[in-house]
Amino acid sequence: MAVRPTAIAVPVGRASRDGLVAAVVRFARKKPLGAAGGVLMLVMLVTAVFADVLQTHDPIATNAAYTLGAPNAEHWLGTDHLGRDIYSRIVHGARVSLVVGVASTLLGSVLGGIIGLLSGYVGGKSDLVTQRVLDILQGLPLLVLALVMSAALGPAVHNVIIAISIPIVPRAARVIRASVLSIREMQYVEAARALGVRHVRIAFRHILPNTIGPFIVLCTAQLGSAILVEATLSFLTLGVPEPYPSWGRMLSVSAAEYAQKAPHLVLFPGVAISLVVFGSNLLGDALRDTLDPRLRGS
Amino acid sequence: MSRARIAPFPALLIAFVVGAGLISPAASQTASAPTPKSGGVLNMMLREDLSQGFAIHETSTISTVWPAMPCFNNLVLFDPLKKTESVETIIGELAEKWSWQDNFRNLVFFLRKNVKWHDGQPFTSKDVKFTFDMLREAPDAPAKLRINPRKDWYANIEAIEAADPHTAVFRLKKPQPSLLLMLASGYTPIYAAHVPPATYRTACVGTGPFKVKEWRKGEFIEMVRNPDYFVKGRPYLDGLKYFVIVERGTRQAAIQAGKLDASFPGETTKTAAEQLKKAVPQLVITPFSQNVSDNIIMNVKKPPFDNPKVRLAVSHAIDRRALIQAVHQGGAVVGAASAPKPLGFWGLSEKDLMGLPGYAARPADEKALAKKLMGEVGFSPEKPLRVEIVTRAIAVYVDMASFVINELKQIGIDASLKQIETAQWHAMATRGDYQIGANLTGIGPDDPDANLYENYACGSPRNYSQYCSEEVMKMIDAQSQELDPKKRLTLNYAIQRKLEADAARPILDWKLDYFTVWPHVKNLIPHQSIYNFGRMQEVWSDK
Numbered sequence: 001m002a003v004r005p006t007a008i009a010v011p012v013g014r015a016s017r018d019g020l021v022a023a024v025v026r027f028a029r030k031k032p033l034g035a036a037g038g039v040l041m042l043v044m045l046v047t048a049v050f051a052d053v054l055q056t057h058d059p060i061a062t063n064a065a066y067t068l069g070a071p072n073a074e075h076w077l078g079t080d081h082l083g084r085d086i087y088s089r090i091v092h093g094a095r096v097s098l099v100v101g102v103a104s105t106l107l108g109s110v111l112g113g114i115i116g117l118l119s120g121y122v123g124g125k126s127d128l129v130t131q132r133v134l135d136i137l138q139g140l141p142l143l144v145l146a147l148v149m150s151a152a153l154g155p156a157v158h159n160v161i162i163a164i165s166i167p168i169v170p171r172a173a174r175v176i177r178a179s180v181l182s183i184r185e186m187q188y189v190e191a192a193r194a195l196g197v198r199h200v201r202i203a204f205r206h207i208l209p210n211t212i213g214p215f216i217v218l219c220t221a222q223l224g225s226a227i228l229v230e231a232t233l234s235f236l237t238l239g240v241p242e243p244y245p246s247w248g249r250m251l252s253v254s255a256a257e258y259a260q261k262a263p264h265l266v267l268f269p270g271v272a273i274s275l276v277v278f279g280s281n282l283l284g285d286a287l288r289d290t291l292d293p294r295l296r297g298s
Numbered sequence: 299m300s301r302a303r304i305a306p307f308p309a310l311l312i313a314f315v316v317g318a319g320l321i322s323p324a325a326s327q328t329a330s331a332p333t334p335k336s337g338g339v340l341n342m343m344l345r346e347d348l349s350q351g352f353a354i355h356e357t358s359t360i361s362t363v364w365p366a367m368p369c370f371n372n373l374v375l376f377d378p379l380k381k382t383e384s385v386e387t388i389i390g391e392l393a394e395k396w397s398w399q400d401n402f403r404n405l406v407f408f409l410r411k412n413v414k415w416h417d418g419q420p421f422t423s424k425d426v427k428f429t430f431d432m433l434r435e436a437p438d439a440p441a442k443l444r445i446n447p448r449k450d451w452y453a454n455i456e457a458i459e460a461a462d463p464h465t466a467v468f469r470l471k472k473p474q475p476s477l478l479l480m481l482a483s484g485y486t487p488i489y490a491a492h493v494p495p496a497t498y499r500t501a502c503v504g505t506g507p508f509k510v511k512e513w514r515k516g517e518f519i520e521m522v523r524n525p526d527y528f529v530k531g532r533p534y535l536d537g538l539k540y541f542v543i544v545e546r547g548t549r550q551a552a553i554q555a556g557k558l559d560a561s562f563p564g565e566t567t568k569t570a571a572e573q574l575k576k577a578v579p580q581l582v583i584t585p586f587s588q589n590v591s592d593n594i595i596m597n598v599k600k601p602p603f604d605n606p607k608v609r610l611a612v613s614h615a616i617d618r619r620a621l622i623q624a625v626h627q628g629g630a631v632v633g634a635a636s637a638p639k640p641l642g643f644w645g646l647s648e649k650d651l652m653g654l655p656g657y658a659a660r661p662a663d664e665k666a667l668a669k670k671l672m673g674e675v676g677f678s679p680e681k682p683l684r685v686e687i688v689t690r691a692i693a694v695y696v697d698m699a700s701f702v703i704n705e706l707k708q709i710g711i712d713a714s715l716k717q718i719e720t721a722q723w724h725a726m727a728t729r730g731d732y733q734i735g736a737n738l739t740g741i742g743p744d745d746p747d748a749n750l751y752e753n754y755a756c757g758s759p760r761n762y763s764q765y766c767s768e769e770v771m772k773m774i775d776a777q778s779q780e781l782d783p784k785k786r787l788t789l790n791y792a793i794q795r796k797l798e799a800d801a802a803r804p805i806l807d808w809k810l811d812y813f814t815v816w817p818h819v820k821n822l823i824p825h826q827s828i829y830n831f832g833r834m835q836e837v838w839s840d841k
Contacts, residue, residue, distance in 0.1 A: 062704050064623035068569070081569070082624045082701055154716075236545075237691060241715045243700035257547040260573050 027290060034286020040279025048095040057085035059092040060243040068262040078264040080250070081257075086264065089245035090272050096246045097276065100160055100239075101227040108165035108226075109219050112172025117211070119173065120180030121203045131177075134170040142167040146229050150238040160239050164226050175218050179211040213291040220287050224280030231273050247273050338839035339537040340819065343549050343562045345692060347516050347542050349721035351499035354487050355433060358447040358724060358760060360564055360740060360828050363484045365519050365540045367832035368508035368533075369416075370487030373407050373426065373466075374478065376743070376830045381586070383743060383825050385475075388482045392421065392505065393466075402473035402781070409464040413528045415490050416502070416509050423460035428491035430458045430468070441495050445725065448742075450751040450758040451480045454778075473779050476747035483742030484829045507533035507835040516542055527835075534838035546570075546693040553814060554578055559839075561814040563828035564588045564740075565694065568629035571812030584813045587641035589827035590740040591633065592621070592698050592806040595762040597730050602683055607671045609801035612734070613655035614668035615709045616702060620661065622807050625697050630807040632657070634794035635749060637808045642744045642826065644790050645808070654798040668709040682712035688726070689736040691717035698806070699736035727762040737762065739803075742829045746790050750774045754802060765802040 028035035047054060056076065063083030071078040077086040119130040137145070142164075149163035183189065184207060192202050233239035234248030242249065250269040259266045344365060350357045352366040373393040376383040390396070393407040413421035431439040434452035454474045459467040470477065480486060489495060493503045502510045505528070508521035521538040541558065543549045550570055552558045554577050566574075571583050594612060596603035603609055622630045631638060634654070638645030651657040658664045669678070677683040687706075689699040696717065703713045713734070718726060726732060741749045752758055755774065756766035770793060777789035798804065813824040821836040 058704075060700070060704050060707070062620070062624045062701050064617075064620035067624055067627065081627075082697065237696075237717070241717055242696050243703050243715065252545070252547075257550055257567075257570055258573075259547075260577065261569060 027286070031286035031290065033282050034290075037279040037282025037284075037286065040275055041283055044094050044098060044276050044279070047091055048098040051091045051095045054091045055085075055088040057088045059084065059088040059245045061085070068258060068265070070262070071264060077268045078262065080265055081262075084243075086250070086268055089250060090247065090268055093245040093247040093250065093269065093272065094276075096157070096240050096244065097227050097230060097273075100157065100164065100230040101223050104161045104164035104226045104230075105168060105219050105222045107161060108168025109172040109215065109222065111165070112169040112174075113176045113208075113211070113215060115169065116173035116176030116178075117180055117203055117208055120177035121184055121199070121207060127177075130173075134173050137167070138170040138174070140167070142225060143229055143232060146233060147236070147238065150233050157240055160230060160233055163233065163238075164229050168222050168226070171222065172215075172218055175214050176211050179214050180207055183207050183210050217284065217288040217291055220280065220284035224277045224284065227280065228273070228277050332840075334534050334820065334836075334838040335840060336531075336534045336838070337536050338534075338841055339539055340535055340560065340834070340837065340839060341558045342538060342540045342560050343552065343558050344519070344540045344542045345546075345549065345562050345565055346544060346720055348513070348519070349719070351513075352502035352504075352510065353443075353495065353498035354485060355429075355489065355495070356443050356445050356447070356499070358485075358740070359720060360562075361720060363829050364563060364832045366502065367484050367487070367506070368521055368538060368834040369502040369504040369506045369510055371413075371505045371833075372481060372483075372486050372488065373409075374482045375484075375833065376482050376825060378831055378833055378836050379821060379823060381823055381825055383479075383482075383827060383830060385479060388478060392426075392488055396478070398475070398478075402475045403470050405468040405470070405477060407466045407468075409466060410528055411464055413505050414526050415493075415505055416524065417490075417493075419490065419492055421488075421490075421505050422463040423466040424463070425488055425491045426466040427458045427460045429487075429489045430455060432489070432495065440491070443495055445728065445759065447724065447728070447760045448480075448485060448752055450755045450760075451486075451748060453751065453755075472775075473781070474747065475781065476745045476778060479743040479745045480748050482830070483748070483827075484832055485742040507833065508535075508538055511537070518542060529835065532835050534836070535834065538834060550574065553581075553816075556816065559816050559819050560822060561812075563813060563824070563832075564590060564809070564811050566812040566814050567694075568627045568810070568812060571814065574814055580817050582815050582817055582819075584815075584824050585629075585810050586813060586824040587637055587744075587826045588740065588809045588811045589637055589642065589742075589744055589829070590738050591635075591637070591808050592625075592630070593737050593739055594702065594804045594806065595727065595732075595735040595737045596801070596803075597733055597762075597764060599730055599764050600733060602675070602685070603734060605675055606801065607675050608683070609804075610655055611668040611671035611675075611709060612706065612711070613798070613801040613804035614664045614671065615711075616656055616705045616804065616806060617661040617664065618656055618806050621698070621701050621705075625701050626807065626809060629812065630809045633808045634805050635754070635797050635803075636746060636790065636794060637741075637744060637826075641808050641810070644744065644746050644749075644787065646791055646794050650791065650795075651798075654795060655801060656798075656804060665708055672710040677710040679708065679710045682707070682710045684712045684714075685733050686716050687713040687734050687736055688716045688718055688723075688732045690723045690738075691719055695736060695738060698738075702736050702806075728759045730762070730764050735762070737803075738809075740827070740829060742827065744826055746774075746786070746793075747778050750777075750793065754797060763803050765797075765800065767796075767800065767802075770796055770800075770802075 066079050067083040068081055069075055069079040075085050119127045145167040146163045149166055153159035192206055230239055231248030234246040235252040239248055240246040247269045251266055346361050348362055350362055354363055354366050371391040374388050375391045377387045377389045380387040392410055394410050395408045397406045432441045434455050454471050455468055456471045457469045461467055490503050507524055507527050509524050511520045511522045513519045519540040523533055523536050553561055554574055574581055575583055596609050598604055618632045632648050634646040636642055636644035638647050689695040699715055706713050752760045773793045777786050780786040815822055818839055818841045820838050820840055825831045
């Protein structure tokens with residue numbers, strides 16, 4: 001008896017979804033710490049996306065009757081020196097941290113990726129000059145460069161994104177260039193050249209897709225640093241301006257001055273920053289181990 | 299002087315600060331300390347670097363006055379050892395004696411002899427004439443300031459005459475007894491005629507008790523004793539060192555750890571003081587009036603605040619009492635354009651403020667009124683007016699601005715905050731290059747002339763709102779010439795009511811500071827204004 005086709009038909013996309021689920025399960029089994037990091041990042045993502053739903057109070061609403069309040073049933077994590085609900089501010093702070101972290105990482109990585117791709121593919125003197133410029137930029141620590149940029153541009157979300165993304169550019173360019181240098185010598189690239197394919201097409205169509213592995217690893221690794229730098233800039237009052245909540249600024253406003261009287265002011269934002277950076281690093285390390293052929297199976 | 303402070307004022311102030319529960323017995327001992335000792339260096343703090351160097355005449359911030367005052371002298375000064383400032387507590391500095399003549403139309407100063415500038419040049423009446431001709435922008439003034447914030451303090455001076463090297467005569471257009479109080483403020487040092495005013499932005503040539511040894515930008519200012527100082531045996535200290543510490547918590551930690559000897563005037567909140575006292579019980583904490591108000595500046599020349607309804611809505615919207623609790627933890631009082639009793643003498647009391655915008659018994663009523671006004675100009679919380687609120691990038695400003703933004707949000711004004719560095723702030727505000735600002739206004743002496751001419755006179759560089767009313771100007775001039783203290787007080791009450799009713803610059807509160815020193819610091823006595831007690835001539839260290 002013939003099997004009815006509908007009984008065995010696989011819906012479009014189902015196979016890939018199953019494959020993705022299987023890959024995630026496989027990844028979680030092989031890299032449980034990385035999976036834990038992924039869960040932390042997922043929690044942050046959900047918190048950031050649904051901040052308006054998860055908040056219990058308006059994050060900028062002040063309450064003169066309950067300043068420096070300890071955690072209680074109404075204010076789960078207490079209130080700050082202006083009576084603002086710390087839980088709601090942390091929830092909204094996740095949005096700021098995620099937006100700034102992801103946007104600056106993507107901006108810096110894409111820009112650096114393109115520079116690395118072109119520099120590595122073209123080679124010669126232009127590569128030499130580009131690399132020396134990147135050497136100079138890379139000589140400055142991420143935080144110092146971000147500090148200078150932020151001080152010059154002024155405190156605003158878009159300026160913070162630019163300030164953090166620029167120091168990421170040389171790091172991304174280096175990683176992508178290294179991949180390009182090995183890929184461009186491969187036979188299929190030589191074959192494409194022999195067939196007269198234009199350089200731009202070779203670079204963007206045949207080489208770039210093969211650098212996606214290192215690119216993902218780079219982005220994940222930089223995300224944690226970017227979030228930390230955002231918190232640091234905000235701590236130094238160069239980040240996202242008041243009254244919008246930012247984890248770093250929450251530490252800055254309350255640190256030292258009120259910490260003795262209300263330790264929850266520094267405790268909860270500090271824990272939030274630590275968890276997210278920790279999660280991002282765990283995930284980044286696991287992805288690197290999984291995607292880098294030299295480390296695969298180690 | 300007929301216009302002396304009323305007697306109960308000091309008692310009221312002391313009662314107020316004792317009631318605050320923070321005054322230390324040591325604070326009252328400070329004034330009657332044992333025999334002073336010479337020597338030692340005092341380590342002090344700055345909340346930011348000097349944006350205009352030592353050029354006191356080109357700034358209007360305690361950030362400059364506090365570290366620059368030890369380099370200079372005035373003609374007269376409020377007695378550093380007396381907490382309360384009045385015409386009776388004024389002492390001579392570069393002037394040995396002074397005399398009012400012609401019913402307060404001429405003020406004659408008899409100057410000290412053998413006073414030298416820090417570069418060795420002699421001080422004479424030429425320096426006095428040079429300074430005040432420059433300040434009042436006389437047609438034949440030999441020098442001009444880049445920015446002259448208190449120009450209107452001296453608008454009534456018709457001429458300065460240097461009769462001889464040691465006599466200077468101020469001829470006034472009309473009687474103005476208050477001029478002497480303005481001359482006694484830390485904001486009124488004498489500049490050297492032989493030194494271009496621009497020099498003070500990077501260096502300091504004064505006659506004061508301390509000379510500037512080194513200014514390392516962003517780090518510290520080091521001053522050393524002036525060995526040629528004209529007051530023999532002063533200063534007691536060998537030197538002063540002011541460290542720039544931008545972060546408020548770090549400053550607090552530094553004083554708590556004993557790295558610094560004194561706090562920065564105006565920067566210690568009530569909560570911080572409580573924490574410091576708990577951590578280090580021997581610290582001497584003195585609550586005192588800063589003579590600084592929190593207020594809202596709205597540019598009346600630019601939309602949307604050229605519309606009086608929007609300005610009034612803002613004034614109605616802000617719950618002053620809640621702000622005092624939330625931002626200052628109770629360390630401030632409500633008031634109008636002048637500091638109220640017991641912090642000052644001229645201000646409206648809380649009872650007098652009833653009926654003025656922002657002072658209804660129920661804040662909800664004020665919010666409803668504000669919403670109604672905003673509705674009349676087409677805005678609501680659902681369809682908000684979007685504005686940019688500016689403030690200085692200093693914690694005390696940002697806290698206040700954060701509170702205000704939340705208040706405005708409730709009546710349909712969606713404000714984003716822009717923080718401005720001090721170096722740009724005053725120039726920006728003077729140009730009127732803003733819509734709305736969360737501002738702090740400090741007044742040199744507690745006197746209506748200093749306050750009203752500086753902050754509300756038409757065309758004054760410090761009239762940031764650019765509010766200008768012919769009626770108010772007439773009232774300001776009338777109170778300035780009024781010699782009967784009761785009548786003058788009544789006039790001032792009327793002016794303050796008019797200013798609040800017009801939302802010229804809605805005043806939110808008058809702040810207290812909790813000035814903190816270690817017990818070994820003697821004779822550093824806070825006055826009723828943060829701008830007048832930084833000379834350091836009498837300060838000594840009992841270490």
